[in-house]
Amino acid sequence: MWLLLAALTIMLLGGILAALWVRSATAAKFIGSGSLVLACALGLIPVAHALLTGSVENLALPWALPFAVFSLGLDPLSAFFLLPLLVLSALAAIFGQTYLREFSAPKLAGHAFFLNFFVAAMILVLLARNGMLFLMSWEIMSLASFFLVTLEHEKPAIQTAGWIYLVAAHLGVACLLALFLLLGKSSGSLEFSQWLAHPAPAALAGVLFTLALLGFGTKAGFVPLHVWLPVAHPAAPSHVSALMSGVMIKLGLYGLLRVLGFFSLPPLTLGWTFIAVGLLSGISGAVMALAQRDLKRLLAYSSVENIGIIALGLGLGFLGQASSSLTLVVLGFGGALFHLLNHAVFKSLLFLGAGSLAHATGTTDMEQMGGLLKKMPWTGSAFFIGALAACGLPPLSGFVGEFLIVLGALHGGSAPGAVQAVPAWAVLAGLIFIGALAGVVFTKAFGIIFLGQARRKESEQAHEAERPLTLVLAVLALACLGMGFASSWIFSLTVPVIAQLTHAAAPLLQNEAAEIGTLLRTLALAFGTLLGLTAVLFGLRHALLRGREQASANTWDCGAAQVTPRMQYTASSYVQPLTSLFRFFLRTRKQQEAPRGLFPADAALRTETPPVFYELIFVPLFQRVAWALSKMRWLQHGRVQLYVLYIALALAGLLTWKLRP
Amino acid sequence: MTAAVCCWFLSLALAPLFLGIINRTKAFFAGRHGVPWCQVYFDLWKLLHKGVVCSRTTTWVFRLGPMLGLAAMLGAAALLPWGAIPAGVAFTGDMILFAYAFALARFGTVLAALDTGSSFEGMGASREIWISVLAEPVFFVCLGTLVAVTHQGSLSGVIPALNPQVWPKAGLSLVLLGGALFLVLLAENARIPVDDPNTHLELTMIHEVMVLDHAGPDLAFIVYGAGLKLWVLAALLVNVLVPWKPLSPWGSGAVMLAGMLGVALAVGITESVMARLRLRRIPQMLLIAGGFAALALILTLR
Numbered sequence: 001m002w003l004l005l006a007a008l009t010i011m012l013l014g015g016i017l018a019a020l021w022v023r024s025a026t027a028a029k030f031i032g033s034g035s036l037v038l039a040c041a042l043g044l045i046p047v048a049h050a051l052l053t054g055s056v057e058n059l060a061l062p063w064a065l066p067f068a069v070f071s072l073g074l075d076p077l078s079a080f081f082l083l084p085l086l087v088l089s090a091l092a093a094i095f096g097q098t099y100l101r102e103f104s105a106p107k108l109a110g111h112a113f114f115l116n117f118f119v120a121a122m123i124l125v126l127l128a129r130n131g132m133l134f135l136m137s138w139e140i141m142s143l144a145s146f147f148l149v150t151l152e153h154e155k156p157a158i159q160t161a162g163w164i165y166l167v168a169a170h171l172g173v174a175c176l177l178a179l180f181l182l183l184g185k186s187s188g189s190l191e192f193s194q195w196l197a198h199p200a201p202a203a204l205a206g207v208l209f210t211l212a213l214l215g216f217g218t219k220a221g222f223v224p225l226h227v228w229l230p231v232a233h234p235a236a237p238s239h240v241s242a243l244m245s246g247v248m249i250k251l252g253l254y255g256l257l258r259v260l261g262f263f264s265l266p267p268l269t270l271g272w273t274f275i276a277v278g279l280l281s282g283i284s285g286a287v288m289a290l291a292q293r294d295l296k297r298l299l300a301y302s303s304v305e306n307i308g309i310i311a312l313g314l315g316l317g318f319l320g321q322a323s324s325s326l327t328l329v330v331l332g333f334g335g336a337l338f339h340l341l342n343h344a345v346f347k348s349l350l351f352l353g354a355g356s357l358a359h360a361t362g363t364t365d366m367e368q369m370g371g372l373l374k375k376m377p378w379t380g381s382a383f384f385i386g387a388l389a390a391c392g393l394p395p396l397s398g399f400v401g402e403f404l405i406v407l408g409a410l411h412g413g414s415a416p417g418a419v420q421a422v423p424a425w426a427v428l429a430g431l432i433f434i435g436a437l438a439g440v441v442f443t444k445a446f447g448i449i450f451l452g453q454a455r456r457k458e459s460e461q462a463h464e465a466e467r468p469l470t471l472v473l474a475v476l477a478l479a480c481l482g483m484g485f486a487s488s489w490i491f492s493l494t495v496p497v498i499a500q501l502t503h504a505a506a507p508l509l510q511n512e513a514a515e516i517g518t519l520l521r522t523l524a525l526a527f528g529t530l531l532g533l534t535a536v537l538f539g540l541r542h543a544l545l546r547g548r549e550q551a552s553a554n555t556w557d558c559g560a561a562q563v564t565p566r567m568q569y570t571a572s573s574y575v576q577p578l579t580s581l582f583r584f585f586l587r588t589r590k591q592q593e594a595p596r597g598l599f600p601a602d603a604a605l606r607t608e609t610p611p612v613f614y615e616l617i618f619v620p621l622f623q624r625v626a627w628a629l630s631k632m633r634w635l636q637h638g639r640v641q642l643y644v645l646y647i648a649l650a651l652a653g654l655l656t657w658k659l660r661p
Numbered sequence: 662m663t664a665a666v667c668c669w670f671l672s673l674a675l676a677p678l679f680l681g682i683i684n685r686t687k688a689f690f691a692g693r694h695g696v697p698w699c700q701v702y703f704d705l706w707k708l709l710h711k712g713v714v715c716s717r718t719t720t721w722v723f724r725l726g727p728m729l730g731l732a733a734m735l736g737a738a739a740l741l742p743w744g745a746i747p748a749g750v751a752f753t754g755d756m757i758l759f760a761y762a763f764a765l766a767r768f769g770t771v772l773a774a775l776d777t778g779s780s781f782e783g784m785g786a787s788r789e790i791w792i793s794v795l796a797e798p799v800f801f802v803c804l805g806t807l808v809a810v811t812h813q814g815s816l817s818g819v820i821p822a823l824n825p826q827v828w829p830k831a832g833l834s835l836v837l838l839g840g841a842l843f844l845v846l847l848a849e850n851a852r853i854p855v856d857d858p859n860t861h862l863e864l865t866m867i868h869e870v871m872v873l874d875h876a877g878p879d880l881a882f883i884v885y886g887a888g889l890k891l892w893v894l895a896a897l898l899v900n901v902l903v904p905w906k907p908l909s910p911w912g913s914g915a916v917m918l919a920g921m922l923g924v925a926l927a928v929g930i931t932e933s934v935m936a937r938l939r940l941r942r943i944p945q946m947l948l949i950a951g952g953f954a955a956l957a958l959i960l961t962l963r
Contacts, residue, residue, distance in 0.1 A: 370778070371718065371778070373720045373721075373722065374720055380720075384722070388768065391764070391768060392761075393761060393764055393765045393768055394758060394761055394762070394765060399761060403754060403757050403758070403761075406754070406757050406801075407753070407754040407757060409805070410754070410757075410804075410805055410808045410814075411814075413805055413808070413809055414808050414809040414812055418962055421809075421962060422962075425802075425805065425958060428801060428802070428805050429798050429801065429802055429805075432760075432797050432798045432801040433794070433797070433798045435764075435797070436764070436793060436794040436797040436798065437794055439764060439767070439768065439790065439793070439794075440790050440791075440794060443768060443771050443772055443775070443786070443790060446772065447771070447772055447775030447776075447786070448775070450720075450722075451720065451722060451772065451775045451776040451778070452718060452775060452776065452777070452778030452783075453718055453778040519752060519753055519754065522752045523752070523758070526736070526750060526752075526758060529736065529739075529750075530732060530733065530736050530762075530765075533732035533735050533736060534728050534729060534732040536732075537728040537731055537732055537882065538728055540878075541724075541728065541878050541879070541882075544709060544878045545712065545713060545877070545878065548711075548712035548713075548877075549712035549713075550712055550713050550714075550715070551712070551713070551714045551715075552714070552715055552716070552717045553714050553715075553716060553717065554716060554717060554718075555716040555717075555718050555719075555777045555778055555779045555874060556716070556777075556779065556781075556873055556874055557779070558781065563779075565778065567780050568778045568779070568780060568783060569775070569780055569783025569784065569786070569787060573783070573787065574775075574783060574786070574787045575787070576787065577787060577788060577791040577940075578791050578794060581791075581944060
């Protein structure tokens with residue numbers, strides 16, 4: 001615990017020092033990123049200890065704020081989320097200092113300051129064991145990430161993105177504030193330990209759960225609260241997107257899992273809710289990812305989809321609790337937690353890859369790329385592995401998480417009783433559908449960006465990213481591979497977390513987990529066989545072709561005289577059969593100028609897929625709110641004396657309210 | 662174990678013949694003499710002895726695709742039992758790996774197609790993956806129903822449990838599953854009514870257009886992989902629909918081969934008596950398959 005506090009101190013000091021040396025880019029680089037990397041390495045020690053031994057540490061320091069104690073704790077649940085946070089933050093910091101090279105020194109200093117505060121706040125969120133401390137860290141996290149997103153604040157598009165993010169984050173916080181106030185009122189304290197010891201009355205549980213779902217769901221990106229993700233991610237620098245998507249949105253799930261202990265709801269209700277939320281987020285996230293042409297927006301929607309998959313796993317775990325089936329509990333929660341780690345790794349890889357691509361081509365629009373695998377072999381190969389993991393295909397980490405959840409669904413589905421079987425079946429069919437859609441999304445992303453021919457001149461002149469950037473990508477790609485083959489070990493890390501979440505008897509849980517561990521080792525062997533078979537075929541091909549002609553020619557053009565890169569399939573045309581299948585949902589707008597006459601000269605087709613939930617729910621909603629609030633505008637007139645009067649009146653009102661008999 | 666290995670090699674050896682039987686059935690219905698039974702073997706032999714011509718646009722992805730596709734199918738074949746003969750590789754949840762092997766093969770072939778930068782191959786890739794999005798959930802609901810009927814965790818447990826004692830209880834489910842699996846088989850393997858394996862240059866084609874630029878051993882891998890995929894799915898169908906699972910390896914093998922002959926004839930006859938569906942009808946066909954599978958599942962819930 002003290003090591004973690006030391007890490008926090010180093011991080012914050014580094015951030016402040018970097019900000020003080022405003023004029024020096026080198027200071028921002030070395031003090032800012034250096035302190036972050038050092039602090040993360042330092043923090044990994046207690047985290048690894050907590051995860052491997054399952055120990056719980058608590059620490060309470062006095063704090064001058066009313067009702068608040070600076071109480072921290074490190075248990076398996078926190079440690080499990082801290083692991084990707086620390087590793088990915090360090091990698092993102094290394095990536096970021098090369099990535100942002102072209103920015104001016106003051107901007108870099110500000111960036112270093114906010115990045116360090118962002119990471120520190122996320123760590124504090126995970127360690128906080130007091131409502132006040134939790135909310136404050138949460139707020140610092142949101143604000144710091146707002147400033148990180150709006151690094152290029154001169155651009156109007158980025159300002160809008162920043163505002164949407166800020167509003168979404170604060171609506172979420174409002175729900176959390178209400179949640180914590182209600183919890184605090186019912187137990188008379190803001191300490192988590194008190195809330196855990198005296199759960200809120202059952203009558204309140206429904207309200208509390210709804211507030212938690214709204215508040216934390218906004219951060220996690222549950223549909224339809226996800227609207228800030230596809231706006232904020234493209235605006236932010238890539239390594240910040242990687243951190244936000246890889247780690248920060250997971251903190252929403254952490255918050256949900258943490259507060260579920262503070263009130264008791266029947267596990268069956270939780271199971272059904274999580275599965276419904278997961279299906280909605282997973283399927284609509286994947287369908288919306290299909291229709292995107294901006295790579296970072298596509299990745300943002302894919303994050304929504306993956307959060308859905310994790311929610312499906314959690315839902316299965318709760319179903320298992322409801323039917324007291326330990327196998328289902330372990331498969332559901334274990335699969336969800338495994339997929340959480342896995343998503344953190346491959347999504348960071350893909351976002352950082354998108355950053356390298358943006359550097360090389362000056363755009364994130366996939367329709368302008370193409371043929372980049374030849375120009376950027378390292379970035380391309382790493383992206384290939386990330387895409388394979390994102391599709392959930394063997395032999396990478398992506399498959400293992402989905403394997404566990406699908407296995408859980410099969411297990412739950414063959415249990416007697418429709419109340420448990422039906423949601424399990426929904427998870428099975430839904431997850432496979434999501435997986436198949438993810439397959440389309442990522443074959444599209446990889447295929448259109450890296451394969452074929454360059455669609456624009458900028459992509460033709462692209463070159464491989466600098467060494468530090470490709471190095472970070474290579475580390476993450478290796479992690480994807482390693483997590484696929486060492487899945488049983490990674491899975492064993494989730495066991496103490498499951499024990500903490502479900503209060504299940506440890507020996508029984510260990511038995512169950514050991515069985516699944518064996519299964520995962522078999523799976524790793526099967527992966528090895530698969531790679532072995534591919535290698536054998538590679539050898540066979542090599543042997544067959546030795547001494548034979550291996551010619552190069554143009555792609556077969558069907559006798560056409562002039563084949564140009566513009567004739568290739570584009571990102572939109574590749575998914576057109578599917579987007580037209582889902583047109584009722586996507587509402588793609590089409591502008592068409594059809595060719596006319598016997599010798600048509602011009603024709604054009606423009607398609608644009610709007611953010612459906614944003615346009616159909618939030619825009620009308622906020623218009624109504626703005627209209628209602630505009631009625632109150634007479635209160636605002638700019639006369640300071642009257643404003644002072646308002647304050648005095650409010651204070652007097654509060655005083656009388658407090659002093660009433 | 663010996664029996665399992667023999668079955669695996671037998672699958673590998675007979676997959677091209679399976680295509681030969683389908684072709685001869687179609688020829689019979691068309692009133693032609695047809696190509697020799699072993700034509701696919703001859704084709705493969707010829708292709709394996711050629712050099713390759715690769716497009717200048719392509720990268721390693723183009724060469725990896727066929728290998729990945731074939732390796733995945735070889736793996737899938739090793740996971741499938743033959744009646745009472747358990748598969749060489751069996752573990753709880755192996756059906757998930759079995760189904761994902763098809764997805765992996767598709768990932769390889771689709772990316773290899775996109776690698777050429779040709780609009781033909783792009784079109785094939787786009788359609789192939791479109792169909793898979795609809796077919797994959799159906800296939801999984803089928804597998805899930807089998808698990809629900811038998812309460813077994815692995816394919817090698819599920820298949821032998823579909824014995825004559827189960828049929829009176831779950832016969833209707835199994836028949837519906839057979840229908841759904843047959844439709845999925847046709848769609849996944851690009852057979853009529855979804856795609857026509859005989860047309861190489863028409864705009865409705867799916868699988869054939871993806872492989873236009875492959876040559877020599879690469880094309881051999883693709884042709885053989887496609888044959889093996891058809892064989893594996895057909896073998897799953899036989900396993901589900903044929904209740905007799907003799908305990909002796911010879912008996913199981915004989916039942917399986919007879920069943921495979923039946924499926925080959927059924928595919929051949931379907932292709933002979935039907936025209937290809939219009940492209941926009943294909944989702945409806947797969948929806949019907951999904952309906953069958955869902956109905957089968959609901960029947961097991963009683």
